[in-house]
Amino acid sequence: MxxxxxxxxxxxxxxxxxxxxxxxxxxxxxxxxxxxxxxxxxxxxxxxxxxxxxxxxxxxxxxxxxxxxxxxxxxxxxxxxxxxxxxxxxxxxxxxxxxxxxxxxxxxxxxxKRKSRLSIILLDQGFTVYKGLFLVCITLNMLALALSALGHFPYGKSRATLFSIGNILALTLCRSEAVLRLLYWFVVKTIGKPCVSLRIKTAITSFLQCIGGIHSGCGVSSIAWLVYSLVLTIKSNDKTNSSPEILGVAFAILSLITLSSLAAFPVIRHLHHNVFERIHRFSGWLALILLWLFILLTISYEPSSKTYHLTILKMVKKQECWFTLAITILIMIPWLSIKKVQVSVTAPSNHASIIKFEGGVKAGLLGRISPSPLSEWHAFGIISDGKKDHMMLAGAVGDFTKSLVSSPPKHLWIRSVHFAGLPYLVNLYQKVLLVATGSGICVFLSFLLQKNKADVCLIWVAKDIEMNFGKEIKELVEKYSEDKIIVHDTAVSGRPNVAEMSVNAAINWNVEVVIVTSNPEGSRDVVRACNKAKIPAFGPIWDS
Incomplete structure (x- = not known):
């Protein structure tokens, strides 16, 4: 029987x-x-x-x-x-x-009951380096502001507006793709050597991954300094150094910066990402225009005659002018690199599309594409052998990515300057385990196709691999060394414990660090399991 x-x-x-x-x-x-x-x-x-x-x-x-x-x-x-x-x-x-x-x-x-993504993003990540950098930035600014208010820091009291603009410059630097690309390259070139200790490498990786904490902290601090500057001006008995026009522009700038910061709050950013992106972009641009107007009015205002007289010499002498010029250049750089290009889009299934572009790209870089450059931009990992062309694997999870499957476009807007993220830091180490679920494989595939400083091993967990991702992606994975890769198809073998699998693979392959790309819960579980096993691990954070 x-x-x-x-x-x-x-x-x-x-x-x-x-x-x-x-x-x-x-x-x-x-x-x-x-x-x-x-x-x-x-x-x-x-x-x-x-x-x-x-x-x-x-x-x-x-x-x-x-x-x-x-x-x-x-x-x-x-x-x-x-x-x-x-x-x-x-x-x-x-x-x-x-x-x-x-x-x-x-x-x-x-x-x-499973926790929601929002719960994991907001409450379940613990005290992260991101939050630490945010608190450090806020603490330093609030300490300087308090000393200024108490009369122990006269420079801060007299130049409160400069401190506000300085914070805006710092947050712009932390989000400038050109600056970060240069910084990541410099770190890999200087720190990515066998003689540098693993502890230093992991500390720098944590800092670079969570540099958005400085961006957020400086944004809040700039609002505090601007409020302080306005309060000083309004309470001052001598208002001859200002004018109603200057105060009106300053209040408008404060409103726009506050609106931009509120739109970036995690709940709004997670639930209404397109709203956040547009508010952040257009309020930021308008605030920058008004900032130039504010500076020009402030420099040219002559209290004695209550008239405006602007000269180049006055502008050169003002630090605020140079700070604002730097902010303007940093914001303009990525927009000067956009162009409309021809693309080839294929859909191996209803769940994903493959977008092909001309030109090879270095492993670890990411790119942004858009159907309309002023409305929305989407970042994807780049798959390339570094020679003739490259492609992106886009999971159909939103309106834009679903439209790539249902109505494949022939042209898309791109930023020709690609940016660096966590995957770029793979070459900071000697041996790395890459863990990906679903379409997260796209950020790692270039490391399988190109020669790299790091020796990489891969775990890929996905459902119906050939059906959902296509024969081409499957064949790219098959070409890699069979002793350094684990592919788990959940449609055939069921759901695995990815965290346990990652720890065991990291030990068996004797890797220095684990880098995971998954959903918030999956990334959290892998990172926690590896850290518990004393294996350094990194995964995407909500503000990566």
Whole structure:
């Protein structure tokens, strides 16, 4: 009876509606073993993955189960509705055995409640380096402001407006893609040597990844200094150094900066990203124009005659003028590099699209594309062999990315200057484990195609790889060294414990650091598990 049962299960050629190979092609690492001969020892599962009948042993949790691939709210998600998987699978097998007789299915149990993305982003990341940099920036500014108000820092009291503009310059530097590209390049060139200790490298990686904390802290501080400057002017008995026009422009600038900061609050930024992006951009531009007007009015105002007289010499002598000029140049640089280019867009499935461009790109860089440059920009990892062309893999999760699948464009706007992010710092280390789920693989694929300083290993967890991502992406992964890669298709092998898998792989491959690209919950779990195992790990933060 047991043998007959095994044979019936062996003939069952789909797993929750997803077809798989009973007699796999050994040249493909994505094929699976026939279910008639499972090789299990305790909680370990043998998963075939090489082209020459070799195997890679992977840890597997007790809760692993087969699943049907489905569309996800975020293409990097690997979470599945696993509470009814085993019941449905057993019911399907019994239907074959009992000629479609009715099977009594056990009542479902309530799955544990998952935290929302917003909860993870706002509350569940703990005290991060980002928050630390934000607090340091705020503390230093508030200390200087308090000393100025108490009369212990006369320069700050007399130049409060300059401190406000200085904070705006600092936050602009922290978000300038040209400046950060140069900074990342310099760090890799100078610190990315075997003689530099791992502790220094990881500290610098944490700082660069979380530099947005300085951006946010300076934004809040600039508002505080501007309010302080206006209060001093209004309360002053001698208002001859100012005019109603200057005060009106200053209040307008304060309103715009405050609006921009409120729009960047995590709740609004997460739930209404397009609203945040447009408010941040257009209020920032308008505030910059008014800042120039404010400076010109302030420099040219002559209290004695209550008239305005502007000269070049007056402008050259004012620090505010030079700070504002630097801010203007930094903001203009990325917009001077935009251009409309011809693209080729293909959709291997309804869940993703592949966008191809001309020109090779260095591994680790990211790019921005837009259907309309004044409305929205979208950042994607770049896949390139560094020679003739490059491409982007876009998961269909929003209006723009879904339109790439339904109505592929022939032209898109791009910023020709690509920017650096966390993936660029892979070459800071000697050996790195890259962990990706879903379309997160796109930021790492270039490291598989190009020669790099770092020796990289890869874990990729996704659903229905060839169906969702296409044969081309699958073949790019297959070309890499089979001893340095683990591919886990959840439609075939069920949902794994990615955090546990990452820790075990990092230990087995003896890597220096782990870099993960997943959804907020997945990234958090991998980073926490690795840190608990004393393995440095980094993943995207909400303000990356």
């Amino acid at each position: 047991e043998e007959a049962k095994e044979m019936k299960i062996a003939r069952f050629s789909s797993c929750r509606g997803v077809a798989f190979e009973i007699n796999p092609n050994r040249r493909s690492p994505f094929a699976i073993e026939s279910p008639t001969k499972p090789e299990r020892t305790g909680t370990w599962l043998w998963i075939p993955r090489t082209r020459n009948n070799s195997f890679k042993i992977l840890p597997q949790s007790q809760g692993i189960s087969p699943t049907r691939s489905r569309a996800s709210s975020h293409f990097c998600d690997i979470n599945i509705d696993a509470d009814d998987v085993e019941y449905e699978f057993l019911a399907e097998v019994q239907d074959i055995e009992n000629n479609q007789e009715k099977v009594k299915v056990l009542p479902k149990t309530e799955p544990p």
